[in-house]
Amino acid sequence: MNCRTGIDLYKRAGNIIPGGTHLLSKRPEIFLPEQWPAYYSRSKGVEVTDLDGNVFIDMSICGVGACILGYADPDVDAAVKAAVDNGSMSTLNCPEEVELAELLCELHPWSDMVRFARGGGEAMSVAVRIARSATGRDRVAFCGYHGWHDWYLAANLAGGGNLDGQLLPGLDPAGIPRSLRATAVPFNYNQPESLEAVAGEHGRELAAIIMEPVRHTEPEKGFLRHVRETADRTGAVLIFDEVTSGWRMNIGGIHLSYAVTPDIAVFAKGISNGYPMAAITGIRPVMESAQKTFMSSTYWTERIGPAAALATIKKMRSHNVPEHLKRMGDFVRKVWRQAADAHGLRISIRGIPPLSIFSFDYGEISQEMHTLFTQEMLNRGFLSSKAFYATYAHMEEHVCDYERAVREVFKTIADAVEKDSIHELLRGPAAHTGFKRLA
Ligand SMILES: Cc1ncc(COP(=O)(O)O)c(C=O)c1O
Numbered sequence: 001m002n003c004r005t006g007i008d009l010y011k012r013a014g015n016i017i018p019g020g021t022h023l024l025s026k027r028p029e030i031f032l033p034e035q036w037p038a039y040y041s042r043s044k045g046v047e048v049t050d051l052d053g054n055v056f057i058d059m060s061i062c063g064v065g066a067c068i069l070g071y072a073d074p075d076v077d078a079a080v081k082a083a084v085d086n087g088s089m090s091t092l093n094c095p096e097e098v099e100l101a102e103l104l105c106e107l108h109p110w111s112d113m114v115r116f117a118r119g120g121g122e123a124m125s126v127a128v129r130i131a132r133s134a135t136g137r138d139r140v141a142f143c144g145y146h147g148w149h150d151w152y153l154a155a156n157l158a159g160g161g162n163l164d165g166q167l168l169p170g171l172d173p174a175g176i177p178r179s180l181r182a183t184a185v186p187f188n189y190n191q192p193e194s195l196e197a198v199a200g201e202h203g204r205e206l207a208a209i210i211m212e213p214v215r216h217t218e219p220e221k222g223f224l225r226h227v228r229e230t231a232d233r234t235g236a237v238l239i240f241d242e243v244t245s246g247w248r249m250n251i252g253g254i255h256l257s258y259a260v261t262p263d264i265a266v267f268a269k270g271i272s273n274g275y276p277m278a279a280i281t282g283i284r285p286v287m288e289s290a291q292k293t294f295m296s297s298t299y300w301t302e303r304i305g306p307a308a309a310l311a312t313i314k315k316m317r318s319h320n321v322p323e324h325l326k327r328m329g330d331f332v333r334k335v336w337r338q339a340a341d342a343h344g345l346r347i348s349i350r351g352i353p354p355l356s357i358f359s360f361d362y363g364e365i366s367q368e369m370h371t372l373f374t375q376e377m378l379n380r381g382f383l384s385s386k387a388f389y390a391t392y393a394h395m396e397e398h399v400c401d402y403e404r405a406v407r408e409v410f411k412t413i414a415d416a417v418e419k420d421s422i423h424e425l426l427r428g429p430a431a432h433t434g435f436k437r438l439a
Pocket residue numbers: 119120121122124145146147148212241242243244245268269
């Protein structure tokens with residue numbers, strides 16, 4: 001397999017774009033250093049064509065979770081093309097944003113008002129600003145990953161790797177004002193006592209409690225209710241980050257399945273199938289505080305994002321897309337489990353079915369095993385990693401082809417474990433875990 005053009009282009013990028021790309025999760029080093037095709041010329045359905053004309057089936061994170069319907073969905077793209085033809089920008093506002101706000105409030109009956117942004121981390125910053133504006137307080141308690149902004153990375157100013165264990169290890173707070181120290185305090189998912197400790201120390205100073213309702217593990221019974229009660233008791237705004245969890249298990253935020261409502265829910269990439277769009281949805285008394293603070297941006301008013309989001313949500317709803325995502329996710333989990341059992345490999349599987357992740361349980365050599373998996377799957381025509389994010393474009397036939405390849409590759413890996421030769425089979429370095437500065 002020749003992926004030279006993309007590999008060479010990425011070397012050029014490293015000289016002119018600090019960090020090579022603008023998203024950690026798209027760095028080739030995260031998948032397969034020095035071998036990953038890195039760039040695409042075309043993406044359609046589940047197929048991705050690289051710069052050398054190789055066509056891969058994407059069985060990995062599918063646009064980092066941004067394309068729930070699959071790449072270049074015809075219905076969403078038709079809505080976007082119409083928005084382009086009718087002018088994506090004007091001195092006047094686009095009516096689609098009002099329709100979208102109404103649709104989001106209809107789908108989340110606890111909510112009354114919506115603000116829009118375009119990126120997930122950006123929308124989370126808007127939500128935090130609204131919470132601080134509403135409460136007049138500075139400090140926030142959080143768990144999980146919520147983007148790159150100052151309010152979040154401030155957690156690491158306190159030292160002790162506060163953000164380690166919150167999805168992305170190794171985030172340096174370089175460039176974050178030291179005066180933000182102790183303004184973001186972590187707690188641990190499914191550990192009510194860790195939230196209690198934060199609430200005990202900072203309760204009356206908390207502007208917000210921020211979390212994903214679900215990520216890699218389901219909430220234990222009563223955990224979300226406990227978080228809700230803690231927010232009520234302390235007067236903090238409860239913010240559910242649904243940037244990744246939303247729209248996959250049901251139509252809307254995954255919190256709808258748990259009958260615990262936040263004060264604000266934030267939606268982004270999953271909402272608009274590959275076009276920038278983000279929404280901050282909330283209850284009126286909190287959202288009205290957006291008027292006390294200045295938040296305003298030109299491209300928050302363009303038309304493509306709302307048009308894409310409306311088309312995406314309508315299609316997810318009319319085609320019952322979450323059911324399909326769950327089915328494909330369950331199918332892939334079965335493939336991993338059966339292939340691992342067939343070859344005596346120890347693996348763990350976690351995540352909700354549409355966002356499934358497996359890992360080899362072999363201690364130190366696990367990361368080399370993951371890298372070998374990606375390398376061997378690439379040779380067989382699949383973009384693959386430990387994670388599989390299901391899309392509406394994944395069909396059973398794709399998973400059946402994937403299954404054949406996984407069985408072969410798991411056998412190769414099992415044999416290599418037996419012979420202690422994983423390292424020798426790798427044609428480049430092992431994939432990176434988390435964030436680090438590139439040479
Ligand atoms: C839960 C969560 N919040 C926030 C973000 C940041 O979104 P974006 O990359 O669009 O800024 C992500 C991205 O992966 C996410 O998963």
